[in-house]
Amino acid sequence: MKIVEERISQHFQLYTNFSMNSxxxxxxxxxxxxxxxxxxxxxxxxxxxxxxxxxxxxxxxxxxxxxxxxxxxxxxxxxxxxxxxxxxxxxxxxxxxxxxxxxxxxxxxxxxxxxxxxxxxxxxxxxxxxxxxxxxxxxxxxxxxxxxxxxxxxxxxxxxxVHTFENGCNPPGDYVDDTEAHSDEIRGCPPEGIHNACPEEKRAPINNYMNYTDCKDTFTLGxxxxxxxxxxxxxxxxxxxxxxxxxxxxxx
Ligand SMILES: [Zn+2]
Structure with missing residues (x-):
């Protein structure tokens, strides 16, 4: 996984004009x-x-x-x-x-x-x-x-x-900056809240498609x-x- 991520970030240092226009x-x-x-x-x-x-x-x-x-x-x-x-x-x-x-x-x-x-x-x-x-x-x-x-x-x-709980609370988490880090999977569909969010977060990503809940409906821009x-x-x-x-x- 480390080599995979290195290759992605290396490539992107070369692509300074990265866009999602097409x-x-x-x-x-x-x-x-x-x-x-x-x-x-x-x-x-x-x-x-x-x-x-x-x-x-x-x-x-x-x-x-x-x-x-x-x-x-x-x-x-x-x-x-x-x-x-x-x-x-x-x-x-x-x-x-x-x-x-x-x-x-x-x-x-x-x-x-x-x-x-x-x-x-x-x-x-x-x-x-x-x-x-x-x-x-x-x-x-x-x-x-x-x-x-x-x-x-x-x-x-x-x-x-990868899952929003990838690497738990350890960086680099799920390699995405705008998903809340949390320590482990969340099942079912609990109300919004802290749950198992890592200390620096205000909430756990209950609705994120890369979690395990039954009310997943969101991808972040990241x-x-x-x-x-x-x-x-x-x-x-x-x-x-x-x-x-x-x-x-x-x-x-
Ligand atoms: Zn999965």
């Missing part, structure tokens, strides 16, 4: 694994997720929805998909397009009963292991609009954000800036004016 553009592609009964995600639901992403990440982003995969991936043996499994690698290798311009959102029955329900690769993993790039979510999180904040959280990771900085280094194609990998989306 948007981050990407193509969102869903790969929904299903068993014929569960896991089938309608095109309407996929579109709703893309709309929620566009709303959450602000007008500095253009999320183009590529909807080529209408049948999903009928694969009963792999419908139960666990993090870092051979099955995960197989599904990704079979279905992936250029991960430099596509955000893949894979869905399946991912709940292992304990820890992982959704996960994402980080931009700095793209070079070494491109196949594993993308976000994986439990299909129930796409079916239920109230769970979209978890999908947005994972896409935040995909862009290079987080959006970090996404642009990380993209410059690790996902530069997202900053190109008009990337169009055939087949291009129909004109809006």
């Amino acid at each position: 948007p981050i553009r990407l193509y969102v592609r869903f790969v929904f694994v299903h068993d014929g009964m569960n896991g089938i995600i309608s095109s309407d639901k996929r579109r709703r997720v893309v709309n929620a992403l566009a709303k959450a990440f602000s007008s500095r982003f253009v999320f183009n929805h590529i909807d080529l995969n209408d049948q999903g991936l009928y694969c009963p043996d792999y419908f139960r998909l666990l993090k870092d499994s051979e099955e995960e690698r197989y599904i990704k290798a079979k279905t992936q397009r250029d991960p430099n311009v596509y955000l893949h959102i894979y869905s399946a029955d991912t709940f292992d009963g304990a820890k992982y329900r959704n996960w994402s690769s980080f931009p700095w993993g793209l070079e070494d292991d491109p196949v594993m790039d993308g976000v994986v979510v439990d299909y129930r999180n796409i079916e239920n609009e109230e769970s979209y904040h978890w999908i947005i959280h994972e896409v935040g990771h995909w862009f290079g954000l 987080q959006i800036e970090r996404i642009f900085r990380v993209a410059k280094v690790y996902r530069p194609k997202l900053l190109e004016p008009e990337v169009c990998i055939p087949p291009c989306p129909p004109p809006m």
